[in-house]
Amino acid sequence: xxxxxxxxxxxxxxxxxxxxxxxxxxxxxxxxxxxxxxxxxxxxxxxxxxxxxxxxxxxxxxxxxxxxxxxxxxxxxxxxxxxxxxxxxxxxxxxxxxxxxxxxxxxxxxxxxxxxxxxxxxxxxxxxxxxxxxxxxxxxxxxxxxxxxxxxxxxxxxxxxxxxxxxxxxxxxxxxxxxxxxxxxxxxxxxxxxxxxxxxxxxxxxxxxxxxxxxxxxxxxxxx
Amino acid sequence: xxxxxxxxxxxxxxxxxxxxxxxxxxxxxxxxxxxxxxxxxxxxxxxxxxxxxxxxxxxxxxxxxxxxxxxxxxxxxxxxxxxxxxxxxxxxxxxxxxxxxxxxxxxxxxxxxxxxxxxxxxxxxxxxxxxxxxxxxxxxxxxxxxxxxxxxxxxxxxxxxxxxxxxxxxxxxxxxxxxxxxxxxxxxxxxxxxxxxxxxxxxxxxxxxxxxxxxxxxxxxxxx
DNA sequence: GCCGCAAGTAAACAATCATTCAGGCAGGGC
DNA sequence: GCCCTGCCTGAATGATTGTTTACTTGCGGC
Numbered sequence: 001x002x003x004x005x006x007x008x009x010x011x012x013x014x015x016x017x018x019x020x021x022x023x024x025x026x027x028x029x030x031x032x033x034x035x036x037x038x039x040x041x042x043x044x045x046x047x048x049x050x051x052x053x054x055x056x057x058x059x060x061x062x063x064x065x066x067x068x069x070x071x072x073x074x075x076x077x078x079x080x081x082x083x084x085x086x087x088x089x090x091x092x093x094x095x096x097x098x099x100x101x102x103x104x105x106x107x108x109x110x111x112x113x114x115x116x117x118x119x120x121x122x123x124x125x126x127x128x129x130x131x132x133x134x135x136x137x138x139x140x141x142x143x144x145x146x147x148x149x150x151x152x153x154x155x156x157x158x159x160x161x162x163x164x165x166x167x168x169x170x171x172x173x174x175x176x177x178x179x180x181x182x183x184x185x186x187x188x189x190x191x192x193x194x195x196x197x198x199x200x201x202x203x204x205x206x207x208x209x210x211x212x213x214x215x216x217x218x219x220x221x222x223x224x
Numbered sequence: 225x226x227x228x229x230x231x232x233x234x235x236x237x238x239x240x241x242x243x244x245x246x247x248x249x250x251x252x253x254x255x256x257x258x259x260x261x262x263x264x265x266x267x268x269x270x271x272x273x274x275x276x277x278x279x280x281x282x283x284x285x286x287x288x289x290x291x292x293x294x295x296x297x298x299x300x301x302x303x304x305x306x307x308x309x310x311x312x313x314x315x316x317x318x319x320x321x322x323x324x325x326x327x328x329x330x331x332x333x334x335x336x337x338x339x340x341x342x343x344x345x346x347x348x349x350x351x352x353x354x355x356x357x358x359x360x361x362x363x364x365x366x367x368x369x370x371x372x373x374x375x376x377x378x379x380x381x382x383x384x385x386x387x388x389x390x391x392x393x394x395x396x397x398x399x400x401x402x403x404x405x406x407x408x409x410x411x412x413x414x415x416x417x418x419x420x421x422x423x424x425x426x427x428x429x430x431x432x433x434x435x436x437x438x439x440x441x442x443x444x445x446x447x448x
Numbered sequence: 449g450c451c452g453c454a455a456g457t458a459a460a461c462a463a464t465c466a467t468t469c470a471g472g473c474a475g476g477g478c
Numbered sequence: 479g480c481c482c483t484g485c486c487t488g489a490a491t492g493a494t495t496g497t498t499t500a501c502t503t504g505c506g507g508c
Contacts, residue, residue: 031485047358049273053466063487065468070485074466131355134271171438173431181427185439188416189409196408203405207397214395215409215443255455277496286456289498293455298496 032070034060036081044124048078048132078132079140085122085129086147092118093151097158104162105222111155112190112216113209119194120205126194155183159220169221186216256294258284260305268348272302272356302356303364309346309353310371316342317375321382328386329446335379336414336440337433343418344429350418379407383444393445410440 038059042051053064053074071077096114100106119126133144159179162168170182190212197208262283266275277298278288295301320338324330343350357368383403386392394406414436421432 047273049271050359052464054464062485064466065488066486068467135274171435171442173427173435173438176426178426178435181425181432181435182439184420185413185417185436188419189413192412192416193409195412201405202400202402203397208405211395211397211402211405212409214397215406218395218442218445219439221442276494278494287458288496289458290456292497 031060031062031066035067035070035077039077039081040124040128043078043081043128043132048135075135075137075140079136079143081125082129082133082136082144083140083147085125086144089115089118089126089129090147090151093154097154104158104165104167105217107158108155108162108216108220108222109213111158112186112213115187115190116193116209116212117205119191120197120208123194123197126191130191130194152180152183152187155187156180159183162220162222167223169223170219171221182220186219189215255284255286255290259291259294259301263301263305264348264352267302267305267352267356272359299359299361299364303360303367305349306353306357306360306368307364307371309349310368313339313342313350313353314371314375317378321378328382328389328391329441331382332379332386332440332444332446333437335382336410336437339411339414340417340433340436341429343415344421344432347418347421350415354415354418376404376407376411379411380404383407386444386446391447393447394443395445406444410443413439 035056038056039051042055042059053067056077057064057067067074067077071080092114093111096110097107100110129144133141136144156179159168159170159182163170163177163179170177170179193208193212201208203211259280262280263275266279266283276288277291280301281288281291291298291301295304316338317335320334321331324334353368357365360368380403383392383394383406387394387401387403394401394403417432417436425432427435
């Protein structure tokens, strides 16, 4: 459909899908994937504006001009890697919730576990996707923000449902509740794990996911 | 001679202290404060690397060269504004805890309230201090990180104390607790309020502070 | 009245950036 | 054999950057 869009399926992460592709197509995508991977690593480490096209391409063993055979601009490259990561995150979250049954407590726990797990495991990608959005120009940034809002709304819906069923009792401030604020608080918490979590930590990724799920359930006052 | 300053208010950290200074000294600092305020605003809006020295000084009604009469470099300017904000935050947190008595629950609530309140009220400063650290060079960034760690340790100590007194029961994962991870989760949550909270929100700053304090108390299993 | 100094200006500095362009070089279809 | 196309190189482009410099200017103390 969108034809020109080469980014259709997956990104630098999830290399296991690579094997399923036709060899010819895979060969053709190889430099593109190398560029993506190098861009992820360098953007994460040093930040988009100070990473030069030269840097990225040198890491791939190419010269700077070669970038423009695969991407229209440096900006498009950033959008490409952020958008694919973001889309995959949205998919993962929705899938986790969908497979967690009807109980809002189980849905919330599944959401947080999947979200945190992903932010621990793919922390480089998550870090870039969450920190470098600001450098995209107007239209591209709106695209990402829409996806973020969609994820937040999944969470708000869970809270809303749990409240309606009497299974959650989120904090009440002066007699009013602000589920959006609660959702943002939970998301901020989970998102920024990627800023400090390292494989050398005391807790494994799975354990982090469970810790955060437990904290989230407590925050919203989930009934035992 | 053209107009002296285009940007009216000299905000920056701790403006209340300004009045206490001798008038002569205050007058002497006026352009410095104007530069700081302009830098805060521009860094917050567009990010350190893309804001030029020309931009900052033009906002003060000066030319680029004048910056170097007050700061050694653009990097020092960034460090200056971040460090002063960070130091003030550290002071506010410690003061809040010190004035909250002995009960760990009151101490935790006071800490979170002060922290969130500050991040709502001075969101521009908080945003810059938390987002632009990465651009500082090695020695300067270590300075800020030390202060951050100090704040985190204040929080860890409160959790530790509450646990010892049997007033908190933080989540246990596989029979172990990681208070540092819990503290980081709470801090991430509170810090990033500055990324999305605006005066147009449904909750006031005070209400946000109470909401977050309530969530924190619940997260760590504070006994009623 | 004049000196000295803090603070501002305009211009120049060297470096670096994203992007473009002309050309080379492979290989598959004819 | 030949052209077309995809991918690459190496050099050039034009704009912009942080910082330095040489020169002015306003002003308090003597």
